[in-house]
Amino acid sequence: MTQPLPWLTPDLGLVVSTTRRWTDFHISDGTLLRGTAATKALDITVGDTIAFTEETQKGYLITEIFERKNILTRQMGKKVRRLASNIDHLYVVTALGALFNTHFIDRIMCTAHAQDIPCSLIVNKCDLEQDDTSKKLIETYTALELEVLLTSTKQPNGLTALYESLRMNDQKIICLAGVSGVGKSSILNILVPEADRETSQVSEKTGQGRQTTSQAFAYPYLTQGHPPLFIVDLPGVQNFGITHLSREEIHHGLTEFAQFAQQCEYADCRHIAEESCGIKTALEEGHLSSSRYESYLSMLEEQERHRDY
Numbered sequence: 001m002t003q004p005l006p007w008l009t010p011d012l013g014l015v016v017s018t019t020r021r022w023t024d025f026h027i028s029d030g031t032l033l034r035g036t037a038a039t040k041a042l043d044i045t046v047g048d049t050i051a052f053t054e055e056t057q058k059g060y061l062i063t064e065i066f067e068r069k070n071i072l073t074r075q076m077g078k079k080v081r082r083l084a085s086n087i088d089h090l091y092v093v094t095a096l097g098a099l100f101n102t103h104f105i106d107r108i109m110c111t112a113h114a115q116d117i118p119c120s121l122i123v124n125k126c127d128l129e130q131d132d133t134s135k136k137l138i139e140t141y142t143a144l145e146l147e148v149l150l151t152s153t154k155q156p157n158g159l160t161a162l163y164e165s166l167r168m169n170d171q172k173i174i175c176l177a178g179v180s181g182v183g184k185s186s187i188l189n190i191l192v193p194e195a196d197r198e199t200s201q202v203s204e205k206t207g208q209g210r211q212t213t214s215q216a217f218a219y220p221y222l223t224q225g226h227p228p229l230f231i232v233d234l235p236g237v238q239n240f241g242i243t244h245l246s247r248e249e250i251h252h253g254l255t256e257f258a259q260f261a262q263q264c265e266y267a268d269c270r271h272i273a274e275e276s277c278g279i280k281t282a283l284e285e286g287h288l289s290s291s292r293y294e295s296y297l298s299m300l301e302e303q304e305r306h307r308d309y
Contacts (some may be wrong), residue, residue: 003220003228007172008049012066015048016218016230023062025050026220030228036062037207045071046216046232047085047173070115072175072234074108076241077306084216084232087117088171090148091162093178093187095125096134103177105141106295107240108177110253114245120147120165124183127152140289144256153186163185166221166229173218173230180236188233192219195233242299243306250299256291271296 005028008014011024013033023044024034035052037044038061044050051064068085075081090112094100100123109119119139123134130138138278142148149165152158166174178184188195193215216235242250247270251257261269263278271279282288 002120003222005030006227011051011288013050013052013062014218014230015044015046015050017215018044018046019215022248023050025052025062027183030220035062037061037116045082045085046218047087047230049086049281051277052226069118071139072108072112072115072117073244074111074237074241075244076239077243079241079242082242083177083234084173084218085256086173087112087115087175087176087232089169090117090119091122091165091174091176092119093122093176095182096123096128096130099125099179099182100134100137101238102137102291103295103298104179104240106254106292107242107299108298110250111240111242113253113255114249119151122149122151122162122178122187124151126150126189127154127158128275137291140291151187153183153190159187159190162191167223171229173232175232175234177234178236179238182236184233184236188219188231191221191231194220227305241302243303245299245303247300247303249305250296254296256288256292257296260288270300272300284297291306 003027005014008028010028013027015023015025017024022034022036022125024032035192043060044065046066049066050062052060052062054060070087071085072083072087073080074083092105092108094105097171098163105121112119123138138148147165148192149161151162174182176188183295218230218232221231222228257279260278260282263281265276266274269277283290283293
């Protein structure tokens, strides 16, 4: 990529890939460089803005990570995985049918909400016939005033809604996230052909795909007349750990819960076994989606399971 990055000064870099040994980063004129961290204390993440120097024998040394405006992580117990930083928008990719994984969607969106990262939902494989469950779930997320984009990589104009969304805002870094098999890599390969990401087949037995992305990588998405937009392809996972979130962050991340929770008798209501619970009443009366409530219970159960006593 030779297109300049106007938001960087010549002594700064944007991290697009990192391993235990090497970090790849673009500089202000668009050149891609490779370096290493000057100290193990630097926890470099894709999306970071870094300062670097050049030494004769060791090559480029990364000396500083600048303050992040946000960072997307997942955590199971004490095991933390940093995914990407400085994200302007998160696109969560799902698909019609068995791959419409609401637990994953709700977990990653709660995590993003806690970091003030705006989200959209991409429902892929819309060349297939919509089953009743998928239709209902699409209605559920649309009712949340969430941008829901219906896409297909099999149809000539199947990504039109996504192209329009990408043009809407002044963004520098966006993320694509989704469980394996939803077509995330296929979408990326159309947006950025040189990415050439391996795509997976969905198992007829499990209804799930095989993970093909093991490390996050940011690819420049080039459109005429605009600076590059970097698209971070996140590793496909079937479960997104949320044990780093508080109960309040989960509650706030499920945005529609707030209005129903006002009807709870107790301010500290957990919405599980309590009497006079606004959330449970809304669920019973059909005003709250059962899938969203199940996600809530699943997240609370995971937190309880990994709680330190």
